[in-house]
Amino acid sequence: MGIHVRSDADIAEVVIDFPPVNALPAQGWLDLAQAISKAGRQNRAVVLAANGRGFCAGVDIKEMQRTPGHQALLGANKGCYEAFAAVYECEVPVIAAVHGFCLGGGVGLVGNADIVIASDDATFGLPEVDRGALGAATHLARLVPQHLMRAMVYTCATVTAQQLHHHGSVLEVVAPERLREAAWAVARQIAGKHPAIIRAAKQALNGIDPVDVKRSYRFEQGFTFELNLTGVSDEARQSFVDGR
Template sequence: MTVSTSTPRDGVAVVTVDHPPVNALPVRGWYDLAEALTAAGRDQAVRAVVLAARGRGFNAGVDIKEMQRTEGHEALIGANRGCAAAFAAVYECEVPVVAAVHGHCLGGGIGLVGNADAIVASEDATFGLPELDRGALGAATHLSRMLPPHLMRTLYYTGRTLTARELHRHGAVWELAESADTLPAAALGLAEEIAGKDGYLLRLAKEALNGIDPVDVRRSYRYEQGFTFEANLSGVADRHRNSFVDARAAQGG
């Protein structure tokens, strides 16, 4: 698991996740990401942050294999708290966060980008919440920040995905990049434009915009997570997670 931070442009920090094969993060990974985002935002030389990933996709959510091989509820609790910490770190980062998304953005990935200030995505990017198929609930809080309510609900119930172009049409994606290769330049371009503003005013603006949001994203997401625990206690969550792990093993994944 690797979370790295670089500063390729004046005033811009890039926090990059690299956890092969699909950036499905273990418990420690969510906390590492939260710490990196928080540290980047606290750096007074930084005026904008780009959240990016290497590999086959942006983020595939939690590491279900880790959860299923861990006895008891420790991994489930860790994943829930780790996700909450990482999502909050995006939202509460002291400066604007631009999410640079390529490939799959699923489950926890939606929690990250839904709390970002702006999204730039490559044409190959797809977004969705397969939570019901994984025995969980969550991140509707964040998907609802990206889409109209009826579209969000339909995606949530069906587990379908939308393309970056479809999200662009609905106003959630700021800019489309032709490919994953051109995505970094597009994301850095927007971040650099933001970073051209006064750093003190940007920090005030971020706090002010969060303060007028109609939904408390921390409380809303934690409310959702309570139903994940209920699904787990009922036994239905384990059945779905085991089915997922077995299917992946049969595919050699």
């Protein structure tokens, strides 16, 4: 359980492994950020994948509800911010290999990745409104058009890998058993290029990005803190934990 890293031929694979649904605790997000940043410094491409039933179910809401005060909330928000930023600022391209569900913080990771490969069972969504939070609309907006993003935030609806492929944000949709292979194939293509040029390309593409993803996401987080101060967020999270 935790964050696993393996490297081969100048490619690193960073794997999320927090059973049963890859809902990461606060420390897990920080560990993921550190692993991605280190992998980017030492390799030519990074594959971000996950074990288990789905790619990522976001933050560990149960950790928040069993922790007195706001420390778990603060930890999760800091961890998500660091992990999303680590993907975006990774020195080399990050290829996200997504299977099953990709929710909440999972969308934050994938939306900041350079390339997305998805299995044909993958779905993407933000259940934040139902959980008393806001966030990662910044990153969802990098995957779907503006009005669809708004509808997804308000309704908590999900979209499929095939829909994202139609919008151009998923490069390839493959059978689940071929997911890692397909992600590594793209990583090998990138790793075969001149490393200095690829690193410069990553900096250049971030530099011309029309959205400051770190500032935009931080703005969203501010509303989550406001909702928590009113108590409504705690009610929504507890309802989720209780299965209501």
